[in-house]
Amino acid sequence: MQQEIVFSGFGGQGALFAGQLLAYAGMDNDKHVTWIPSYGPEMRGGTANCTVVVADEPIGSPLVRHPSAVIALNLPSVDKYEALVKPGGLLIYNSSQVDRPIYRTDMQVIPVPANDISQEETSAVTGDSGDARLANVVMLGTLVQATGILPLEAIEAALEAHLPQRHMRWLEPNKIALRRGAALAVPEAA
Amino acid sequence: MTPIALADYDVVYRRPDALTDVQTHYCPGCTHGLIHRLIGEVIDELGIRENTICVAPVGCAVFAYNYFNVDGCEAPHGRAPAMATGIKRVIPDRVVFTYQGDGDLAAIGTNEIIHAAGRGEDLTVIFVNNANYGMTGGQMAPTTLAGQVTTSSPYGRDVDLVGMPMRVAELISTIPGASYVVRRSVHNVANINKTKAAIKTAFQVQMAGLGLSMVEVLSSCPTNWHMSADGALKWIEDAMIPVYPLGDYRVADAVEPLTKRRRPDRSQNGSLATIPEE
């Protein structure tokens, strides 16, 4: 079995890190994994994306034309990847930032108000109005639950192991964000 | 006749241990060999022969490694300061010097010498300025004088087309990492002695870890200048020194104690001078 997931968003939305979490979790669960970023000029402030392949067999191509799932953190990512998801695949998009309809009907689509959830959870920590820093992990939770690619606990373990030390106070909020995303893993259309 | 017993005599002149017992390939009257000898004497006097590595350039001195009795290698054209950096950085307790001509250092190798100086590499650079590319048969160098005829400036260096001669010691002296930058000449005995003293200081600067030291030496090229050996030495004095004034262009404070400088003697041309005013 092999799944290819594209994580895409603006630089700073954590698309690359969410992809790394999945790759770490896959590796720690004896899967073969690759993580490859787009590293073009867009890495300087524009959109950032990465492709993660998780497989039971050694991975040939780390890049695919039609990923089995896409996490789109912003509108440009939806615009770019809606057409590319494999038929029967999964598009998870950040409905806090994307207000257009999804046109394709031959794939699963899950809208996730990731910024809103993140704001709720971060404001609980910071006491102010919160921010969107957890949006990536919210959507990762949705992906993991919807695809069954790995147990959620594997992502939690990856968070514990790989969240930068200076962000450790965000460990629990990350885990909550992950679970809240997972709870949304009900397809809107099949 | 009574045979001469050598033991009864004092040795007053001999080949330094730091030079090999071979004939050089330099042209008659060229002062490269003389500068080699000064370096050899200095290496002997400092007792560093077994600890020294020579980086030869591309140019007339390409075979310098054959003449110094030390470990040696040969750099691509102009790259000696980079190659020497590689050596010095991995064996910092050794003494590493480059021996470069004006085409090598002042044209193709300007980047390397400037950045070696910029990093303050503990290297000693002997920069031999003879105002032309000697090895390739006397073409125009960055140091060729205005109006000087060479095979690639057959009508004389036209400064409107190719600019004025480049003053390397002055240039390098502006770089803080170069702690000892001087210009000397070997056109007469007094200046030969001053050149040797400067070379000695330059090596001592390196041994003390004070940064890059460079001695620019005005040197004769009778073959390509189409002059006699004597005439070439006189041309250094008459034509080169006015363009390339001798003197100490940078002597960092930390270097000062190593120099034991004599008072500048302004009575004759080519003497030690302070940095000239333009």
Place this chain on the structure above:
Amino acid sequence: MAKELWKGNEAIAEAALRAGVEAYFGYPITPQTELLEYMAREIPKYPGRVFLQAESELAAVNMVYGAACAGVRVLSSSSSPGISLMTEGLSYIAGTEVPAVLVDIMRGGPGLGNIMPSQGDYFQMTKALGHGDFHPIVLAPSTVQEAVDLTYGAFELAETYRTVVVILADGAIGQMMEPVVMPPARPVMTEQERADWALRGAKDRERRILTSLHLSAEGLERMNQGLQNKLARIQQKELRWQETMTDDADLLLVAFGTAGRVCTSVVSAARRAGLKVGLLRPISLWPFPEQRLVELAERVQQILVVEMNAGQMVLDVKAAVAGRAPVHFYGRMGGVVPLPDEISAQIDKLVSEPAGGTGFKTGSNNGYGQPKAMPAANGVRA
């Protein structure tokens, strides 16, 4: 040893440190810069080892030359345009016969090109890494683990033959993360282990000279003959390649590096479709596994070479195959990585339009099941 997730560029740097590299000289250029940055961060933690950012690739390669002459394990890395600038020094290093390891994380060219993955340096690396008659050993990894293993072994290889060893990867390998088992850290060379040609100061011995200059024609010819003899030994002893499902293949893919690993996906897909497709992935690009290709060419119906360039290795394939089988080429340029579906489409085309009347056999035996995606390497020497 536990697996860790490593980015290619950083993994290569760490592998070099573990191999006992004592000095690194380099210059920033995308997409290899993380390698330089990793060295800048890590080398200061090892007393006595040297990191220096040079003013140019030209200076960097000559610093490598100097350090190599001093007999230390030395590394540089760059990407295509920077390698072009280094070729002068690499030719001197080859002519002087001192060991050095160089990593090229290839990007799109010619000129400034772009920073995307490319294999456009194949010619430069295998045929023309500077003036004069020489070839470095060129090793092309297709995974981060392989990049680590090849880098780890590259220094001994360089020292054994007193030659330049190039780790030739592309932006994809440099930038991607994969699980890696790191090899154990080796100590740096002791003074006693230094080569007997190294310039360390002529203490209690004759002076040593390292030069690439031999003025007499006969002398330089002698030197070159020695160099060629050495290269011939390398051609015999240092061939590396990997085969995937070549035993019964009718169509042989030949691809290296990233294109090679993409082709393993193609082989899997083809086998599922009942097509007898196999893959020869050269790991040593110089020396090129010519003889093995000859053997395979005797057996297969046709050969498809896939590269991320306009067709460079394909010339070596054609030269080796020498008409034994038709050789086709599929390449993408400009930093485009060919994806499995488009290569599969090429195969379908070749299968449906058999070349020279030789029918390409579709698999009559469809009982392959899941192919072994990465079988034990036939030609790999560890």
